[in-house]
Amino acid sequence: xxxxxxxxxxxxxxxxxxxxxxxxxxxxxxxxxxxxxxxxxxxxxxxxxxxxxxxxxxxxxxxxxxxxxxxx
Amino acid sequence: xxxxxxxxxxxxxxxxxxxxxxxxxxxxxxxxxxxxxxxxxxxxxxxxxxxxxxxxxxxxxxxxxxxxxxxxxxxxxxxxxxxxxxxxxxxxxxxxxxxxxxxxxxxxxxxxxxxxxxxxxxxxxxxxxxxxxxxxxxxxxxxxxxxxxxxxxxxxxxxxxxxxxxxxxxxxxxxxxxxxxxxxxxxxxxxxxxxxxxxxxxxxxxxxxxxxxxxxxxxxxxxxxxxxxxxxxxxxxxxxxxxxxxxxxxxxxxxxxxxxxxxxxxxxxxxxxxxxxxxxxxxxxxxxxxxxxxxxxxxxxxxxxxxxxxxxxxxxxxxxxxxxxxxxxxxxxxxxxxxxxxxxxxxxxxxxxxxxxxxxxxxxxxxxxxxxxxxxxxxxxxxxxxxxxxxxx
Numbered sequence: 001x002x003x004x005x006x007x008x009x010x011x012x013x014x015x016x017x018x019x020x021x022x023x024x025x026x027x028x029x030x031x032x033x034x035x036x037x038x039x040x041x042x043x044x045x046x047x048x049x050x051x052x053x054x055x056x057x058x059x060x061x062x063x064x065x066x067x068x069x070x071x072x
Numbered sequence: 073x074x075x076x077x078x079x080x081x082x083x084x085x086x087x088x089x090x091x092x093x094x095x096x097x098x099x100x101x102x103x104x105x106x107x108x109x110x111x112x113x114x115x116x117x118x119x120x121x122x123x124x125x126x127x128x129x130x131x132x133x134x135x136x137x138x139x140x141x142x143x144x145x146x147x148x149x150x151x152x153x154x155x156x157x158x159x160x161x162x163x164x165x166x167x168x169x170x171x172x173x174x175x176x177x178x179x180x181x182x183x184x185x186x187x188x189x190x191x192x193x194x195x196x197x198x199x200x201x202x203x204x205x206x207x208x209x210x211x212x213x214x215x216x217x218x219x220x221x222x223x224x225x226x227x228x229x230x231x232x233x234x235x236x237x238x239x240x241x242x243x244x245x246x247x248x249x250x251x252x253x254x255x256x257x258x259x260x261x262x263x264x265x266x267x268x269x270x271x272x273x274x275x276x277x278x279x280x281x282x283x284x285x286x287x288x289x290x291x292x293x294x295x296x297x298x299x300x301x302x303x304x305x306x307x308x309x310x311x312x313x314x315x316x317x318x319x320x321x322x323x324x325x326x327x328x329x330x331x332x333x334x335x336x337x338x339x340x341x342x343x344x345x346x347x348x349x350x351x352x353x354x355x356x357x358x359x360x361x362x363x364x365x366x367x368x369x370x371x372x373x374x375x376x377x378x379x380x381x382x383x384x385x386x387x388x389x390x391x392x393x394x395x396x397x398x399x400x401x402x403x404x405x406x407x408x409x410x411x412x413x414x415x416x417x418x419x420x421x422x423x424x425x426x427x428x429x430x431x432x433x434x435x436x437x438x439x440x441x442x443x444x445x446x447x448x449x450x451x452x453x454x455x456x457x458x459x460x461x462x463x464x465x
Contacts, residue, residue: 051134063228
């Protein structure tokens with residue numbers, strides 16, 4: 001599985017959850033690795049790229065979550 | 073900078089014999105607008121008998137999920153200097169050893185980008201910088217990281233590990249707490265900066281059972297230096313203590329928690345097989361007693377302050393572990409613990425709480441540890457280990 005594809009899947013998952021449920025990093029790792037049949041480390045790696053690029057951000061609201069950054 | 077606010081309520085906190093944080097804020101207010109507004113905002117909180125701070129949010133530096141704790145005022149128009157007043161955690165050096173050059177450099181940066189207010193150190197162990205604006209976060213981070221500092225942990229992540237001064241200043245340290253803390257910090261960078269746990273996870277390392285950093289009460293993983301073998305006794309030094317006025321029976325023998333010591337007025341005897349290595353006698357008779365020669369650590373899991381359930385103390389899971397670089401055994405055990413916690417932990421549930429909920433037996437099976445007598449928390453309790461049906465075949 002190409003890393004880009006994993007990144008797209010992660011972004012789509014986070015986007016779909018907006019307004020419904022805040023996702024934790026471990027939720028994303030579990031869901032995507034099960035869905036794509038890849039290791040959690042691969043998901044973690046792709047997530048790291050998305051965070052480093054600022055495409056997704058960490059937020060804290062009584063726990064740490066991964067979210068889409070607010071539009072400026 | 074002129075005084076902006078009258079603070080009669082805060083002024084009360086300057087009375088008395090102890091140092092006052094109000095005095096320190098007033099000092100910083102001479103130079104910093106934000107510290108000045110902080111006095112006003114805090115006075116308002118006291119007047120209204122409620123906090124005007126909001127906590128959390130989306131502040132941080134790119135790539136990191138922790139290290140910056142968002143603080144916002146809910147009355148920004150009244151106190152614009154503290155409209156945002158974020159806290160930054162800087163990973164402290166192991167054992168809190170700084171040189172003055174490093175401190176001056178850091179404080180110059182903080183005077184430039186922040187309120188000038190600090191907390192040396194937070195209960196996490198971090199060097200805490202109190203109060204800056206969102207737009208200053210990235211430039212400040214770039215400056216501090218270019219000088220070799222890094223952010224500490226916050227949120228649902230591994231928190232900045234901390235330790236006692238260990239062999240740096242203490243001859244009784246059974247392990248190199250400084251090196252262990254540094255090694256754990258380097259090994260688990262990802263877990264510290266990219267929060268992926270159900271909740272926080274803390275490491276604290278003490279060189280001996282005196283536990284100067286209270287790791288047994290404050291860390292999910294407490295690493296406490298200990299030894300194997302007999303306590304080494306210098307009988308001449310015992311005599312020296314007796315001659316110089318120490319009541320050995322009252323101060324040492326009667327205070328031994330396991331009553332494993334005796335003193336007939338001439339010689340001190342220790343039944344080492346009954347010793348729980350609490351360090352009381354060694355700490356009191358430093359000339360006469362020394363720990364045994366084989367050094368290592370006891371690993372305890374699960375302490376925490378009250379939240380989901382009440383306060384817990386850490387529980388022994390490995391009575392003795394050799395602690396030699398690169399500390400593979402503790403790192404592998406940690407990964408197994410995290411895997412189990414990640415699988416079964418609820419949101420905001422600490423490892424100790426999960427062990428309480430699922431049982432020590434499940435925990436031991438999951439992380440591959442054999443039950444041992446040293447794990448039993450108190451006498452006359454039902455043991456937590458039972459044979460599995462397939463183990464009886």
